Amino acid sequence: MNTEVPRLSVVVPVFNEQDVLPLFVERIRPVLDELGLTYEVVAVDDGSRDATPVVLGLLRRRWPQLRVVRLRRNSGHQSALAAGLRRARGQYLVSIDVDLQDPPEVIGDMLRLAQREGLDVVHGVRADRSSDSVFKRWTASLYYRLIQRMAGAAIPRHAGDFRLLSRTAVDALVALPEHLPVYRLLVPWLGLPSGEITYTRAPRAAGRSKYPVAKMIRLALDSIVGFSAAPLRVATWLGLIGIGICAVLAGAGVTAHLSGTTVPGWTSLLVALLFLGALQLLCLGLLGEYVARIFTSLQGRPAYVVAFDSATDAEPAEDALCRL
Incomplete structure (x- = not known):
């Protein structure tokens, strides 16, 4: 077990992403290596039902910094993100989706901005959503306007879950007694010093979106009901x-x-x-x-149940088969 505290943790929720995972690793690994600091990549497998666990096991053999946290069942994107936040050890933490719509190359800019200006939060803000459908752009704009009006929080427009957090911000989030957290609302609510980095959102690299209309509606409902009366x-x-x-x-x-x-x-x-x-x-x-x-x-039921963490637990049988 590696007890060294990394300088940076990258948390990546994963659900049925066997096609895009190799592309994601191929692109993000050089970016993190070039930063010249210790890091870990915490891939949270949210109960995938395809070959994602096997692919993660193979990738972990070739990339020592890759850490796999596996949940026993599919608990949802925000719960998987919560599991990653609680288990990541880095002094800084970046959350990013695996679909490569958010560019890993921006991580270095986020880290430099946070260190230069002493920020606890750096939001990744989408400057261009042309890769999204007209319906997705319209509903996203409606969502942010509604949330800002009802919750009254200073929420950056078009900022999703691509962000950098300091250890102070992570500890504050973990301490909150939220059963169904929506971090794009909770992070601004903390009121910590924050900044923004704009980027152009790209099309999905491979596979299909794991956020259909039903899940978008559920997220909007969780945001409104969970954050405002x-x-x-x-x-x-x-x-x-x-x-x-x-x-x-x-x-x-x-x-x-x-x-x-x-x-x-x-x-x-x-x-x-x-x-x-x-x-x-x-x-x-x-x-x-x-x-x-x-x-x-x-x-009092937990929002997620961790089945395996490669940083602390013995190797599961299906990962051992990857060596054969």
Whole structure:
């Protein structure tokens, strides 16, 4: 077991990325070697079901700085990132995705900026999203505008999970009692000295995106519900608006009855019932999201379970087969 504390840790969440992993290592290894400092690359295998564990085992044989942390089941991108943050040992930590849309060459610029200006956080900000679809660009812009308005945090626009953190920032994040962390909100919330490095986002190097629309919606919901009570206030305002509309309709009905112009009709009644029913279900759904999170927190179940860490554990059987 290597007990030396590296100067830099690079945390890479991985899920079913057998095609892009060799390309990622081929590109990032020269970048890190040229920095001239001790480092480790913590690849967190988020319960992959393809040949990713075997590929990681083969790559680890040829790259001593590669460290593999394997989760027992798929726990999600943010949970895999949390596992990497807790296990990384570096004085500085960089989180980056394996798909090579975020360029590893920017890591050196991040590190130099942090050291020169004494920063605890350096965000990687996408200056160009032309590689994304029109739908992805539109939804991303809507997401950041909504989060900034509801959470009230100084969140850099178009900054994802590509960032550099000092050991101070990492320790502060790890100490937070967040069950479902969304780090693109938590990191700015810390209020630590921060800076930005802009870069051009590239197309995915290989494989398919692991963030379909359903996961994007889940991330947006986790961001809003997990970081702000604004949806509960929205439910309150919707209830007040509904009461106002019902009062107007009731007044109109009483007026029509007194004037003798009442006509039997089911349309207005049906519309009112549907409106009120939808409003109630929406409010109950918003309330249910918060109750579900309270229930999950009270259960105390971990967001992820680590099955293997190459820095501390014995070699698993499937990795031993890679030598044959």
